[in-house]
Amino acid sequence: MTDPVISIQGLTKRYGDVVAVQQLDLEVRRGEVFGLLGPNGAGKTTMILTLLGLTEVTSGTVRVLGLDPTRDAIEVKRQVGYVPDAVGFYPNLTGRENLRYTARLGGLRDAEDRISEVLDQVGLTGAADARAGTYSRGMLQRLGIADALLRRPPVMILDEPTVAIDPEGVARILALIRSLRDEHGMTILLSSHLLHQVQEVCDRVGIFVGGRLIAVGSVEELARRLAGGRTVIEVGVAGDASAAAADLGKVPGVDKVEQEGPLLVAVCRQDVRPQVAAALTGAGHQLRHLRQRESHLDEIYHRYFHEQSN
Amino acid sequence: MSRATEVLQRARGAVAGLTRLRTAAAAAVDRVPGLARVRTAAGAALRQVRSRTRPPDVLPRGWAVVARKELADHLHSARLFVVAGLLGLSGVAAVYAVGGAIREVAPLASEAPSLFLRLFIIPVENTPFAFVNLVALIGPLLGIAFGFDAISSERNQRTLPRLLAQPIHRDDIINGKFVAGIAVIGMLLTALMAVVAAVGILRLGIVPSAEDIGRMLVYLVVTVAYIGVWLAFALLLSIVLRRAATAALSAIGAWLVFSLLAGLLVRMVAGVFTTEGTLENLELRQALSWLSPAIIHEQITAALLRPELRTLGVILPEQAFRQIPGELPIGQSMLLVWPQMTALIALTVVMFAAAYVAFLRQEVRV
Numbered sequence: 001m002t003d004p005v006i007s008i009q010g011l012t013k014r015y016g017d018v019v020a021v022q023q024l025d026l027e028v029r030r031g032e033v034f035g036l037l038g039p040n041g042a043g044k045t046t047m048i049l050t051l052l053g054l055t056e057v058t059s060g061t062v063r064v065l066g067l068d069p070t071r072d073a074i075e076v077k078r079q080v081g082y083v084p085d086a087v088g089f090y091p092n093l094t095g096r097e098n099l100r101y102t103a104r105l106g107g108l109r110d111a112e113d114r115i116s117e118v119l120d121q122v123g124l125t126g127a128a129d130a131r132a133g134t135y136s137r138g139m140l141q142r143l144g145i146a147d148a149l150l151r152r153p154p155v156m157i158l159d160e161p162t163v164a165i166d167p168e169g170v171a172r173i174l175a176l177i178r179s180l181r182d183e184h185g186m187t188i189l190l191s192s193h194l195l196h197q198v199q200e201v202c203d204r205v206g207i208f209v210g211g212r213l214i215a216v217g218s219v220e221e222l223a224r225r226l227a228g229g230r231t232v233i234e235v236g237v238a239g240d241a242s243a244a245a246a247d248l249g250k251v252p253g254v255d256k257v258e259q260e261g262p263l264l265v266a267v268c269r270q271d272v273r274p275q276v277a278a279a280l281t282g283a284g285h286q287l288r289h290l291r292q293r294e295s296h297l298d299e300i301y302h303r304y305f306h307e308q309s310n
Numbered sequence: 311m312s313r314a315t316e317v318l319q320r321a322r323g324a325v326a327g328l329t330r331l332r333t334a335a336a337a338a339v340d341r342v343p344g345l346a347r348v349r350t351a352a353g354a355a356l357r358q359v360r361s362r363t364r365p366p367d368v369l370p371r372g373w374a375v376v377a378r379k380e381l382a383d384h385l386h387s388a389r390l391f392v393v394a395g396l397l398g399l400s401g402v403a404a405v406y407a408v409g410g411a412i413r414e415v416a417p418l419a420s421e422a423p424s425l426f427l428r429l430f431i432i433p434v435e436n437t438p439f440a441f442v443n444l445v446a447l448i449g450p451l452l453g454i455a456f457g458f459d460a461i462s463s464e465r466n467q468r469t470l471p472r473l474l475a476q477p478i479h480r481d482d483i484i485n486g487k488f489v490a491g492i493a494v495i496g497m498l499l500t501a502l503m504a505v506v507a508a509v510g511i512l513r514l515g516i517v518p519s520a521e522d523i524g525r526m527l528v529y530l531v532v533t534v535a536y537i538g539v540w541l542a543f544a545l546l547l548s549i550v551l552r553r554a555a556t557a558a559l560s561a562i563g564a565w566l567v568f569s570l571l572a573g574l575l576v577r578m579v580a581g582v583f584t585t586e587g588t589l590e591n592l593e594l595r596q597a598l599s600w601l602s603p604a605i606i607h608e609q610i611t612a613a614l615l616r617p618e619l620r621t622l623g624v625i626l627p628e629q630a631f632r633q634i635p636g637e638l639p640i641g642q643s644m645l646l647v648w649p650q651m652t653a654l655i656a657l658t659v660v661m662f663a664a665a666y667v668a669f670l671r672q673e674v675r676v
Contacts, residue, residue: 015673046675049674054471054475055673055674075477084472084475087471087472088468088469089472091467104378105372105476106476106477
């Protein structure tokens with residue numbers, strides 16, 4: 001179950017003097033959603049293009065399903081569904097006609113049923129016979145996913161699937177991605193610079209900055225690593241906050257207490273919320289707020305990004 | 311008035327009756343359960359036979375799929391009507407006018423050989439343009455029209471990365487686009503020649519001989535090849551230049567230089583290096599004219615449609631002295647311009663090869 005679907009070793013790609021990707025190592029396992037996260041211009045799209053054999057690597061090896069994308073380009077492209085960044089369709093053709101062209105290019109026989117099926121899967125049955133020129137960005141993105149699904153690929157690569165789409169559209173696309181993994185067992189690699197949007201669907205993420213992959217792991221793992229294995233707890237009390245801070249500091253397991261506006265923030269060795277609650281109410285404070293701070297990916301990403309640039 | 315109303319009412323009644331009949335028929339089909347089942351079974355059987363007769367898992371020839379789509383696009387495009395209208399109107403008008411002029415002198419020239427071909431090469435009164443000149447002038451615009459945004463439009467519509475990620479070879483895209491362009495140009499020119507020949511037959515009242523038809527067909531093929539040079543050139547521009555407008559402007563600029571000014575430029579350059587009126591000057595001019603596809607095409611046209619033409623080289627008056635006028639057979643006329651025909655086709659190939667290499671070497675993201 002853990003055999004790598006995508007494996008990259010020592011990948012470097014230069015455009016003239018510009019290094020787009022530098023010494024990249026990455027493995028994407030079967031059946032997982034892997035999020036490639038990083039700011040614009042980090043080299044995400046370049047890396048994806050090398051996976052499809054659409055651009056040549058300067059050095060290093062790339063394998064997709066055990067195949068070399070530059071040598072077995074057609075076989076790789078048959079097995080991988082690709083939805084490019086800001087995917088486009090022929091505006092004069094309807095959504096269905098656009099898919100029909102893709103089906104012909106892919107050599108699909110009896111494609112009409114399959115086309116209706118994928119259109120239904122992405123929720124575009126109603127708009128299937130309208131010209132693609134009238135579609136919204138979110139609809140185009142979903143049509144892009146339908147287009148990539150036509151050939152039933154075991155692997156799907158989505159480049160910036162949520163950019164320039166309204167929140168409702170984003171939710172639909174994320175739900176779609178989740179169902180592709182859960183119901184169809186697909187392996188999905190997606191790239192994004194909008195971290196909070198995609199963190200919930202990613203099993204693992206890689207933080208990609210300046211052509212380098214600086215951290216790989218699940219969102220929780222990355223957060224733990226960042227916090228140095230500590231848990232952060234937010235506490236809010238009515239009345240004297242500084243007295244409460246002093247009491248909070250005495251709770252075993254709490255290493256440090258800081259005041260952030262109306263809140264007290266305690267850095268702890270583990271989750272000591274029950275002890276904190278007991279101690280504070282025992283000392284006569286009115287507890288109004290108690291919450292373990294979640295590892296927000298934006299935060300992780302900013303922290304990593306800053307660490308990297310310093 | 312009342313009669314008209316009566317007729318109208320009767321017609322309405324008939325339509326209503328027919329509609330009722332159709333509904334009843336559909337209901338009857340639905341009521342027979344076997345019939346619907348037979349239809350479904352037949353459909354399934356047909357599908358099965360179809361999938362069996364086709365070999366499994368054969369990848370389609372990608373270029374053919376691309377060409378088919380591009381051809382459909384061309385045939386539905388507004389630009390097809392623009393160039394077809396331009397070419398058709400000017401061509402038919404030229405042949406009609408020349409036909410009239412020939413008719414007036416026809417009794418005097420009833421023995422003149424290949425009178426029919428004269429339709430295409432005699433200039434229209436008060437203009438320097440014969441039919442062939444108009445085709446040579448407007449033809450390149452066809453090539454430009456069907457090529458200048460071939461790749462850049464895929465880029466601007468953001469369909470190129472998706473297209474490249476399909477399981478086809480990268481060159482299938484450019485090959486398909488070129489084939490579709492050549493096909494639509496061939497269709498247009500064939501239709502034009504057919505219409506123009508028909509107009510000529512009606513105007514002159516004479517039917518072209520088999521040899522005349524042969525010459526016209528070779529002319530047709532050569533002209534498609536000539537326009538192919540421009541199509542390939544426009545394709546190249548659509549790859550190199552991101553904006554379609556820039557590509558169109560560049561292509562039209564080149565068209566002006568090569569179609570209208572080529573003769574002038576050749577004369578000027580030859581005049582710089584040699585003295586005008588000398589043999590060297592003429593020979594240099596001839597050598598330079600090999601650089602222009604327009605001049606090569608003009609020479610081939612002349613040899614094909616003027617059977618009496620015996621050489622394209624420089625003839626001194628003493629060489630032509632007491633020459634007996636006569637006509638060459640089609641084979642000999644073709645032999646006369648064989649190098650030019652080879653050069654034209656080579657030029658098309660070279661130009662397309664340039665576009666091909668540019669497309670294959672270009673990064674997906676530009």
